[in-house]
Amino acid sequence: MPYLLALDQGTTSSRAILFDLDGKVVAIEQKEFTQIYPQPGWVEHNPLEIWLTQLETAQKVIQKAQIEPAEIAAMGITNQRETVVLWERATGQPVHNAIVWQDRRTAALCDELRARGYEPLFRQKTGLLLDPYFSATKLAWLLDHVPGVRERAGKGELAFGTVDSWLIYNLTGGKVHATDVSNASRTLLFNLETLQWDDHLLGILGIPKSVLPQVKPSAAHYGTVKAEWLGAEIPIAGVAGDQQAALFGQACFEPGMAKNTYGTGCFLLMNTGRKRVESARGLLSTVAWQLEGRPAEYALEGSVFIAGAVVQWLRDGLGIIHNSADVEALAATVPDNGGVYLVPAFVGLGAPHWDPYARGTIVGITRGTTKAHLARAALEAIAYQSKDVLKAMEADARLRLAELRVDGGASRNDLLMQFQADILGTPVVRPKVTETTALGAAYLAGIGAGVLSEEQIRARWALEHRFEPGMAEAQRTAHYRGWARAVERAKSWVEP
Numbered sequence: 001m002p003y004l005l006a007l008d009q010g011t012t013s014s015r016a017i018l019f020d021l022d023g024k025v026v027a028i029e030q031k032e033f034t035q036i037y038p039q040p041g042w043v044e045h046n047p048l049e050i051w052l053t054q055l056e057t058a059q060k061v062i063q064k065a066q067i068e069p070a071e072i073a074a075m076g077i078t079n080q081r082e083t084v085v086l087w088e089r090a091t092g093q094p095v096h097n098a099i100v101w102q103d104r105r106t107a108a109l110c111d112e113l114r115a116r117g118y119e120p121l122f123r124q125k126t127g128l129l130l131d132p133y134f135s136a137t138k139l140a141w142l143l144d145h146v147p148g149v150r151e152r153a154g155k156g157e158l159a160f161g162t163v164d165s166w167l168i169y170n171l172t173g174g175k176v177h178a179t180d181v182s183n184a185s186r187t188l189l190f191n192l193e194t195l196q197w198d199d200h201l202l203g204i205l206g207i208p209k210s211v212l213p214q215v216k217p218s219a220a221h222y223g224t225v226k227a228e229w230l231g232a233e234i235p236i237a238g239v240a241g242d243q244q245a246a247l248f249g250q251a252c253f254e255p256g257m258a259k260n261t262y263g264t265g266c267f268l269l270m271n272t273g274r275k276r277v278e279s280a281r282g283l284l285s286t287v288a289w290q291l292e293g294r295p296a297e298y299a300l301e302g303s304v305f306i307a308g309a310v311v312q313w314l315r316d317g318l319g320i321i322h323n324s325a326d327v328e329a330l331a332a333t334v335p336d337n338g339g340v341y342l343v344p345a346f347v348g349l350g351a352p353h354w355d356p357y358a359r360g361t362i363v364g365i366t367r368g369t370t371k372a373h374l375a376r377a378a379l380e381a382i383a384y385q386s387k388d389v390l391k392a393m394e395a396d397a398r399l400r401l402a403e404l405r406v407d408g409g410a411s412r413n414d415l416l417m418q419f420q421a422d423i424l425g426t427p428v429v430r431p432k433v434t435e436t437t438a439l440g441a442a443y444l445a446g447i448g449a450g451v452l453s454e455e456q457i458r459a460r461w462a463l464e465h466r467f468e469p470g471m472a473e474a475q476r477t478a479h480y481r482g483w484a485r486a487v488e489r490a491k492s493w494v495e496p
């Protein structure tokens with residue numbers, strides 16, 4: 001039976017997962033890479049480290065599974081989105097570190113564009129808003145700040161890409177410069193209606209069209225992997241941003257179906273079908289995916305920047321736990337948060353608040369507060385941020401969600417998932433495979449290569465655990481009010 005190989009290039013690690021056609025994990029390899037923080041609020045990655053860790057995990061996963069590379073029917077690529085890489089077309093040499101989605105260095109540029117009245121235009125065309133999160137202002141920053149880059153870009157010598165494009169370029173030995181519609185829709189340069197780069201927006205930001213990749217459907221033929229990398233010319237047949245891939249991997253194919261991925265951040269996406277829903281409440285409209293020869297499908301998204309990362313901070317910053325998973329046992333030693341709220345606005349706040357100047361805040365500390373209360377407050381913050389988003393989404397889409405599908409590293413935390421169901425008042429359902437991001441990429445590749453159908457994928461989603469809401473309404477309201485007050489105190493902290 002043939003296999004599907006998914007490359008999942010995340011914010012903190014590169015992963016390669018080999019699946020069989022039933023969507024079962026055959027082998028996994030993962031490698032963390034360096035996070036670079038040149039200044040407060042700045043986050044960079046070394047693009048070569050991204051590529052080399054990704055290549056190494058792919059090579060190792062094939063060895064580990066003891067299969068022949070030629071048995072891999074197709075490769076799917078999924079990636080941290082918005083992160084910007086700019087490199088020399090001829091040599092593949094990056095001109096600068098990658099500027100990561102979490103990086104806030106372009107906050108002032110976003111303010112300036114907003115002051116010039118451009119926000120409604122960007123919003124209407126791209127479904128996004130003017131926040132440093134998205135790629136365009138990061139790319140503009142590179143063009144303006146790295147010596148000689150604007151001139152070389154103008155001459156067509158440089159290539160821009162989100163991480164998918166960077167990997168495709170390297171995997172194909174520099175032959176293909178392409179991205180998919182879902183990744184393109186995160187750049188702030190892509191028109192959601194025409195599914196093309198938007199000349200007007202490019203002009204406003206001074207970005208030459210010559211640096212941009214070709215845009216293709218998410219399930220389509222992108223090229224083949226150079227044989228020397230993995231031992232066979234594996235076709236690249238599926239590409240999508242990691243959150244859209246997770247929506248696909250969760251088989252959220254019908255409008256109104258939603259998933260929340262609990263990784264470094266939290267990303268709640270709801271399928272809105274073939275029409276984009278305009279948010280009046282700070283959510284994003286984005287391309288979910290496009291299968292070759294079919295119209296694009298859209299999603300509403302709420303992006304929360306810090307979720308599992310707050311647990312990493314308890315581990316690395318405070319040293320009060322040893323492993324991320326230890327947070328559950330520590331939090332369970334106290335019955336509640338003891339009145340403590342932790343707002344993890346470490347890189348500002350994303351949806352629905354969009355405040356790049358907010359910073360992390362802990363309120364309600366008393367003499368009785370312990371590290372267990374902090375652990376609990378950190379976990380609860382993940383659930384509260386997801387509730388902020390889901391409330392906005394239900395109001396925008398004018399529906400009440402029947403259940404929330406969950407995945408990602410922190411979704412394995414039962415205490416968190418139960419609190420999530422309690423605070424939402426909505427059942428939370430966890431599938432057997434929580435590696436849904438990679439699974440979605442593998443499924444897209446399976447469709448792109450013609451070895452899988454949507455019906456087969458739908459039939460494969462299997463429940464592992466269902467968390468029913470148990471909290472009384474009055475308690476839910478009181479807890480949530482405390483959170484809302486804490487968020488107000490975190491906002492507008494950094495002075496522009």
Ligand SMILES: Nc1ncnc2c1ncn2[C@@H]1O[C@H](COP(=O)(O)OP(=O)(O)O)[C@@H](O)[C@H]1O
Nearest residue numbers: 010263264308309311312324325408409410413
């Ligand atoms: N049991 C757990 N409880 C809470 N958080 C966890 C747990 N296990 C992992 N995490 C958090 O989940 C994140 C890793 O999830 P993952 O899906 O691998 O993220 P990403 O793809 O963003 O790198 C880390 O931030 C980690 O702290």
Ligand SMILES: O=P(O)(O)OC[C@H](O)CO
Nearest residue numbers: 010011080081263264265
């Ligand atoms: O790498 P992850 O899983 O934290 O996802 C990052 C998102 O794609 C950012 O938009």
